Amino acid sequence: MHIPDGFVSAPVAVAGAAVAAAGLAVCTRQAGRNLSERQLPLAGLAAAFFLVLEAPIIPVAVGTSGHLLGGTLAVALLGPWLGPLVITVVTVVQTLFTGAGGLSALGLNLINLALVPAVVGYPVLLGLRRLLPRSNTGTSLACGGAAVVAVITAAVLFTAEYAVGGAAGLPLRTVAVSTVGVYALVAVFEGVVTALVVRALLALRADLVRVAPEPVA
């Protein structure tokens, strides 16, 4: 979920913006270092891809629209530096033009959506990949597992952010239970879709998956 304006207090929002800016600066430096101009159009296309994917236009289950968060998928496909940057661009555009989340809470949203998958999801992904068999299925499962962990981490982090500076007048318990409860389901969905997409991609064009079992140089 994207945190709207007025949901958390100003100091927390400012602190979130500072952390997000620092994290993204690191990503920009690292991505810029080994980014050839060849990858710019690819990153842009990936951003368009995630924007399309995150628009709630893909009906999945009865009555609900599939709304993939996509952070872990981005990290698995583009690596831990470029992935968050692409998700950041997508999130900023969503904030400005679709009203998803508030501009003042942008920093917190970027932490939850773009940085958590890189900081938490990516190490989990690499760890799981080492544990699981070196096959397409093993790698897809590792991606799915990492997505589950990343989404739940983001939900817990969101609750923590609300505990520090919540301003919506909801009791913390309600926020904690509803967020983590709902996001447990979202996490499972995210994990399944991430694993299936990675699986499909490994079969079609394994060289496009950054964490493919046989790394393509």
Add this chain to the structure above:
Amino acid sequence: MSSSHDPGADLLIPADTPVHRLAPQCKVAATALFVLAVACTPRPVFWPYAWYGLLLAAVVLLAQLPPLTLLRRLVVEVPFLLFVLALPFLGQAPYVDVAGVDLSVVGLTAAASIALKASFGLLATGVLAATTPLPEIITGLERLRVPRLFTAVAAFMVRYTEVLLSELARLRTARACRGGDTRWVWQARDVATSIGALFVRSFERGERVYLAMASRGYTGALPDVLTGSAAARRAWVTALTVPLLAALATVGAVAL
């Protein structure tokens, strides 16, 4: 390739007004600051929103935009704001009795302020998008020293979103022709395969786009004609008047 080569055109309302002519970097900065000022309005206070509305109405009038078209754009926020309906029911005491239901006062004001802030944010970006073509908005961001990595990615993204949407439509048509029906959970595999196929098609298009650009002399930077020019000081003063006036109300609301 695609039928639409003009991203953001559906939001643009062309006219020849001072607002349309203003340098894009000034408009982008003014919009962001205005939204920020609105977002910083303290919760239990509501009078500043009338002032923000007045400011926005003045800009809309100056830009000769049809107000109804702008207001209609608010529809996109509906799915994101459904959750505010729950706030009055889940919020803390004290409660007020509305038609026999106990509603939390804190929850009500929180819901109202979240909805208002989101709406004003959308209206402000709506004015920006209605008076500034998307490529110019990105030029403006570049002039505001947003790292080139971001603006380059954003530029490619806006150009290709439309292309990918039509690609997605083709995939869905193909799936429907083969009996696919995504309403059922057990067909999640189809959805995932489609997403995978969409990603491959996006990337392969990206590779072709890169080769096409490289063969036309692309070296990683856009030509100077596309990067805009510095804005006059008067343009900055004019543009920043609006967020400044909005911020006055915000500060007033905090202080009172």
